[in-house]
Amino acid sequence: MTSARGFKVTDAERKTRVGIAVKTLDELRKKTVEKFKLKYPPSTIDFQMQDGTVIDSEEYFQTLAAQTLLIWIRKGNKAETDAEMLYKIIREVNDEYLTTGEKIQDFFTEKMKNKIFKLAEVLRGISGDKVKLSTRTEDPEWFEGLDTSVKTKEAYMRRRAQDRIRSYYYKTKEEIMKVAVTGEANILLKTLLEEFSSRLKYYSYHGHYFDRTCSKFEHMMSICDAEGNFTCQGRWDKAVCLYNPPHSINPYASREHRIVFQTWNLDHRKERTRSVIPAIWEALLVCSKTRDCLDCLENHKIKSKGSDKLLAMEMIYNDLFTPVNLKIVHIVCHDKGAHKQKAGPYWTDGFYDSDESD
Template sequence: MFGLLRKNKPVKIRCCNENRKFGVAAKDVKDLLKKGSKLLQLPLPGAHVCMYADGTKVTEEFFLSLPDNTELVLLSKDQTWSGVVCDIGQLLNTDRHADGLIEAAKGLLSDEQSPKMRKILTDLLQNLEDRSELESREEDEDWFKGVDTRFKTKSAYMKFNCENRIRGYMKEVEEATKSMKKPKVRSELLKASSCLGEMLKTARYNGCYFDRTEKEPHRLCTQEGWFTCQGPFDQELCQSLHSINPYGSRESRILFSTWNLDHRIEKKRSIIPALVESLQNHKSTDVNLNYFYRLLFTRENLKLVHIVCHKKGAHNLLCDTKKIFKQASNTDQGKQKVKGKKRRLV
């Protein structure tokens, strides 16, 4: 009697070699096999059904506990199914063109509910869309969507991208100069800022860091364009092994903009205040501007980090007080000793 009162359960069913799904309402597995075999034109003897996500065989008891619209796979006697990974395997074993594979992967991703499988499909899609071997605008027009037309190659744009970030750090030094109220200190800070600007200009704003055409000691990426996260400011390495190739696709290029060139010794909390403090009672010529330049604009103090590894709290790292001012030369030190002896004689 209870069997007669049982309501039909709506599920989605498909074959193992097709992505197209059909809605079927069945009261039990036997009913589902009967309706599914007819719909998908599979032989009923030996047919069985399993979960699309992980390949678990669906029994009568298990069927009753399934949520509505669960995705299932109907298999003939000799067929097996290990879960969505089978779809990925079949996808990679086809002879489709790369664009066809991308579309197929996107189709799978649009329906996939499992977080782990979505991660696998997303990584697969990213690799399928990789066009890092292409360099010019003519070769990869999609990569350049939204990029100013004056940039004809990926490397030229990436170099500009890095230069723009470094210029931003220089602007913060200039802003500190504008906010300085003491005329003498402001004057010396202007001189220091001008000197730092000239040094940066000579180095071409260190755009080489993002330019894969530069030589290995100068660039932060591989020759193919892969960047690796260098980990939080207080760690030697990235524990999550974050990596990205912004040369590979437009999506990766946009995502790379969320990565940070993070100052280990912070520019706002430590470097700029230390520079201002050093000029309170000294001239800019007394200050070791090379040291401040390296802290503000070079890899000596900059780390490329994934947004997850970018710690926004105080770093609690200070400038080295022994390096803030220029070291007196041996001649100057000798003169000071002579003056000291003359004073003692008097």
């Protein structure tokens, strides 16, 4: 039986923080309602991490480390992330900016992207002489507000990358399963999801993406360089960031840089929800049009017995979880509109001999 883990739970305004020990997500919902004296049912609340990731499934909840800080929210709502509460950072690093009433008013009425521009100006004035330091002992200010279990900058950044990729997996799984598929298609779907889970665990949910110590590894290379510098890779339809100089940030440099890095996106060129998932549904139907379906993997393709179509699992995995389709993008270059790049088709021609032994 799963043992109880302690979590830190707060509200959207960060006014109250309580410790709660639970075994399941439903138990956390019930205890949160009790602790915060809420007047609505436990089933109507979810939890959000500091970077905006919503924890709305038991499977995802079980992957969280003990002492993770969670923000309770009403279902369908979103709390401001730490990065969106930018005025707190500005107050810490540039008090004078907030002493003029007119400037304060302007700051709160501007759009987020304009706020990011102003924040970037402030960040340029923060010394980066601690960027090469790694441990909590060496640079305690960088770790302010983080769980005491986090001992190095690299370990924290690995976790942040894992959280992003893990959220893509659970969101993809949830959205794929919204469409009812039966028979052979359902067998293929289950096998596909099992393979995703197995691979992601093998690669530790690609935590190396944000870990600067992995910058020189060929097969598990970080997106940043050896010092931790990230450079914007440009909008989904561009080869590079079009700004001169291109947007860049080093979240290892200071606490403020670490928090602002939350506004950077791992963006899918071929959109996950609008393009990749519909293409997966189509491939499942195409590859399952046979009387007998073989639940097996060979050469990274899922084969249907008697069918001349092979489900291209490798291509799907890359488009969901790897830099084949992911770009690190500054918020200004993150286009939330519909991307025109189409995913799939996620099948290849082939034939599996039904007389061949499994």
